[in-house]
Amino acid sequence: MSSTTQAPPDQPTTTTVVTNARRQSQARMMKILPWIVTPSLVVLIIVVWQVLVTALDVNPFVFPPPGAVGEAFVTLLLDPKTWGELGVTVTEILAGFAIAVVLGVVVGVLLGNLPWLEVSIRPLIVITQVAPKVAFIPLFVIWFGFGMTSKIVLAALLAFFPVMLNVLLGVRSVEQGQREVMRSLDASRAQTFTQLEMRSLQPYLFAGMEVAIVLATIGAIVGEYLGGSQGLGAMVVRAMNSLDAARTFALILLLSLIGLILYLIVNEAKRFVIPWHESVYGLRDSV
């Protein structure tokens, strides 16, 4: 959608002539459509949920009705302790994400520029990538303790690979013609990096960061599940142990919201950092 529909004048319709007015009203529709459909769907899901729970007489300890979850959610938000735990989890996510981005860029750029190095350590990369990194959390707890560090390490480890691999791809994808421009201008290695490579790989970096922020969130929460007493993940485990299904649901809802907000921030940052890229202006111009 982003790549094909940014220039309507280039696409003459074969059978019907779409008038300007009609196209504009279509564009308006495209803009408001998600704002109608998404809330409607959410309401529908809640209604179906309520109806099913009532009709099938499900035990609220197993599957609480939406009302109870809503209540638990409000209670959760009103409790100042929640915000302290939320702060812990968000700190872990952001710290892990930041480490992953910095290391991912450095390693990605390095490997992208040194093919011999990439070739020689590629098996190692593949092994580390396919290894179930969550399984390492007991080791991280032994090495880094029950505090935030072990979660940050897991979050960073999970988030590192998408960043690194995308940056690597970005460095390799610099257009040959643009490289020749820099060569014909007698640019130094450093200039080629700052003026060309570093900018050319930014869309790739963002693609990696969008995946990375989600994985960092997963890493921090799973870390808290498996080893720790702090953070929202630990709260989930405590709520589960006391068989408080409504509270567990409410915490999961809160965690999902955090994940969503963090993702949207990364996605939105794209508009400011790479306004020139197709993924940004294509979307803007198409609807």
Next chain:
Amino acid sequence: MIDQTLTAERPDTTTQVPRLRIRGVGRDFHTKAGVTHAVSGVDLDIRLGEFVALIGRSGCGKTTLLRMIGGLLSPSAGTIEVDGKQLWRDGYVENSAVTKLGFVFQESNLFPWFSVLDNIALPLKLRGVGKAQRRERARELAALVGLAGFEQSYPRELSGGMRQRAAIARALSTEPDLLLMDEPFGALDALTRERMNLELQRIVLETNSTVVFVTHDIPEAVFLADRVVHMTPRPGRIRQILPIDFAKPRTVELQTTPEFNEIIRDLRRDLDEEE
């Protein structure tokens, strides 16, 4: 008469060292299939303010020759001098000679993250020219190539012809001694191309640039050039050098004159004979 005033403005350099001196230049490519002599034994002198067009079939080595002149590809044999300075030494390019060159490619190769102004100013930025100064220069150049009012646009917002104008302005920003153009209008439609040829002629006359221009379009070469260099493939070498004596600036009407078309017919016949 116009011709005379323009010639009078140009310094007489016939007695000086030529701007570009090519002697015995050759380039081989080693592939699995064997050795290809892409360019072989090329001698060519280009004077200050001269416009030379290289024409020939695909594979005649015209682009290879241009890339060697532009410091992008090292010659296997021979020497290239820019203003008396050796361009290549032991397969490495001499930086002080490259900085005298401006290169325009078939694709504009603008950087999409820079505005038109910043694209034009890029070569100056690389040379450490201050921001205010390079922007001012870029603004002048934008006006020169007919892009006034589009300085803040991104390349994607420009048409193909406008992008090439920006690429030409970028190449001119360092005031190169020699402008090298590799089929710069090859990707444009015929009408835009004709207009760009007129524009290029105006820009070249205004800046008194020395140009080496690669094209496979015979009328374009004859319209623009002071001399047309006809190259033949396998191995790529110069077959003939044809002076074009029409007064400058040349007009669209020139292209309908019998003299103009006679030259084109002869050149086309020569190219066809290669088959």
